[in-house]
Amino acid sequence: MEMFGRSRQQLTMMYALLMGALLVVLIFTVHRMMEWSMFSEQAQELFDAVDSIAEYRERERHPDPEGDSQTFVNYSDRLFFYVFDEDNRLLDFSRASYKFEFFILDHIRNWDAASGSVQVFRRPGEGGRRTSIMITSRTMNAGGIGHRVFVGKDVTTVYSGLQKSTYLLVAAGVLGLLLSTVIAYVMAGKALEPMEEAYEKQKQFAADASHELRTPLAVVMSSAELLLSDQSITSPFLRQVLEDVKSEVKKMTKLVGDLLIVARSDNNALKMQLKTFNLGELLNQNVRIMRPLAQKKNINLVAEDIADIDITADEQKIKQLILILVDNAIKYTPNGGVVVVRYDGRYDDDVRFSIMDTGIGIAPEDLDKIFERFYRVDKARSRELGGNGLGLSIAHEFTKMHGGKINVESVIDQGTKFTVTLPIKK
Numbered sequence: 030m031e032m033f034g035r036s037r038q039q040l041t042m043m044y045a046l047l048m049g050a051l052l053v054v055l056i057f058t059v060h061r062m063m064e065w066s067m068f069s070e071q072a073q074e075l076f077d078a079v080d081s082i083a084e085y086r087e088r089e090r091h092p093d094p095e096g097d098s099q100t101f102v103n104y105s106d107r108l109f110f111y112v113f114d115e116d117n118r119l120l121d122f123s124r125a126s127y128k129f130e131f132f133i134l135d136h137i138r139n140w141d142a143a144s145g146s147v148q149v150f151r152r153p154g155e156g157g158r159r160t161s162i163m164i165t166s167r168t169m170n171a172g173g174i175g176h177r178v179f180v181g182k183d184v185t186t187v188y189s190g191l192q193k194s195t196y197l198l199v200a201a202g203v204l205g206l207l208l209s210t211v212i213a214y215v216m217a218g219k220a221l222e223p224m225e226e227a228y229e230k231q232k233q234f235a236a237d238a239s240h241e242l243r244t245p246l247a248v249v250m251s252s253a254e255l256l257l258s259d260q261s262i263t264s265p266f267l268r269q270v271l272e273d274v275k276s277e278v279k280k281m282t283k284l285v286g287d288l289l290i291v292a293r294s295d296n297n298a299l300k301m302q303l304k305t306f307n308l309g310e311l312l313n314q315n316v317r318i319m320r321p322l323a324q325k326k327n328i329n330l331v332a333e334d335i336a337d338i339d340i341t342a343d344e345q346k347i348k349q350l351i352l353i354l355v356d357n358a359i360k361y362t363p364n365g366g367v368v369v370v371r372y373d374g375r376y377d378d379d380v381r382f383s384i385m386d387t388g389i390g391i392a393p394e395d396l397d398k399i400f401e402r403f404y405r406v407d408k409a410r411s412r413e414l415g416g417n418g419l420g421l422s423i424a425h426e427f428t429k430m431h432g433g434k435i436n437v438e439s440v441i442d443q444g445t446k447f448t449v450t451l452p453i454k455k
């Protein structure tokens with residue numbers, strides 16, 4: 030069932046979008062947290078190193094003859110430091126790798142850092158590989174004079190490790206999303222199953238009910254006709270009541286018939302009985318059938334440009350389609366108007382005909398809704414004219430079944446034109 034298929038896809042899509050958004054937020058948060066924890070761990074190492082250097086330099090200035098001669102130990106070969114005096118002269122250092130020493134010295138000389146701040150400098154390397162260097166700066170008070178210490182570390186591997194884990198996380202996220210989308214699709218199908226079943230039952234019920242209603246309606250109709258033909262019933266009041274019953278039963282029979290068509294079309298139970306017939310003749314015949322109805326409203330119903338053209342289609346359905354359109358044209362055209370049924374000609378493998386009126390017209394905002402079931406622009410007016418809002422939806426269904434199409438153009442208070450295009454051979 031197309032409708033349930035669409036709902037299933039929409040549900041899956043919504044779920045996937047939601048999960049996708051959630052995953053993006055999650056991956057971003059995890060990435061940020063990993064970055065933060067890595068950054069603080071590395072920074073702590075640098076702070077410890079700065080403390081050691083400060084302690085070492087303090088000892089050097091005030092040697093303790095009793096104590097052990099402790100020296101600053103460069104416990105990681107990636108660590109380096111530079112100590113500058115207040116005139117920016119280099120006092121002490123443990124050199125960074127020659128590959129980026131120049132880059133570092135250049136940066137820290139120009140770096141206007143607050144004491145204790147940490148920054149990661151990135152140096153573009155060959156082959157797109159970037160080196161990340163984390164440096165902290167501290168101002169030490171050496172006997173009233175400010176010395177600046179820079180301690181740094183090559184954190185490239187740590188950062189590229191983080192990048193790799195983020196890529197891995199993204200890949201896992203995409204995989205998870207794909208998997209959960211498939212699961213969502215299956216689950217949505219399962220959830221919709223009972224609804225689909227109920228819908229099928231309801232459609233069957235509508236078809237059965239309208240089918241079953243036809244017989245009793247036919248009985249009421251023939252009974253009313255029988256009573257009307259009985260000359261012993263002379264009371265004008267009773268005869269009027271019987272006429273009213275007949276007219277209402279007629280409307281109801283039409284409604285039930287239309288409902289049956291709609292229900293059958295939902296059940297795909299509308300059968301096509303194809304045969305070859307003359308479309309021009311059928312158009313003429315329908316004009317003849319409808320003429321008395323048009324005359325009642327003093328409407329000039331004319332057939333124009335009718336030509337002999339054989340088409341292969343379901344004649345009954347095409348007849349009903351023409352009758353619906355002509356009936357509407359008469360219904361929605363005021364007394365004294367004109368309705369034209371015209372054969373527009375053959376276009377490649379299609380034939381085209383149109384039904385034009387000089388009636389009330391349809392507003393542009395209603396044009397695409399009039400083919401919906403039970404849609405009526407003016408409910409009260411349509412009911413008064415014996416409409417039930419199913420005519421055009423049936424006309425649309427019949428053209429669709431034949432692989433054709435139906436177009437409408439309309440100008441309010443000037444008229445409406447319905448154009449039907451049908452393939453010559455279904």
Ligand code: ADP
Nearest residue numbers: 357358361399405406411416417418419420421
């Ligand atoms: P109904 O039984 O109400 O005529 P239809 O499905 O045949 O139902 O038409 C739907 C609505 O489209 C009508 O209620 C009417 O408002 C509008 N409509 C259809 N044909 C015409 C027309 N020829 N001129 C103006 N309005 C029309």
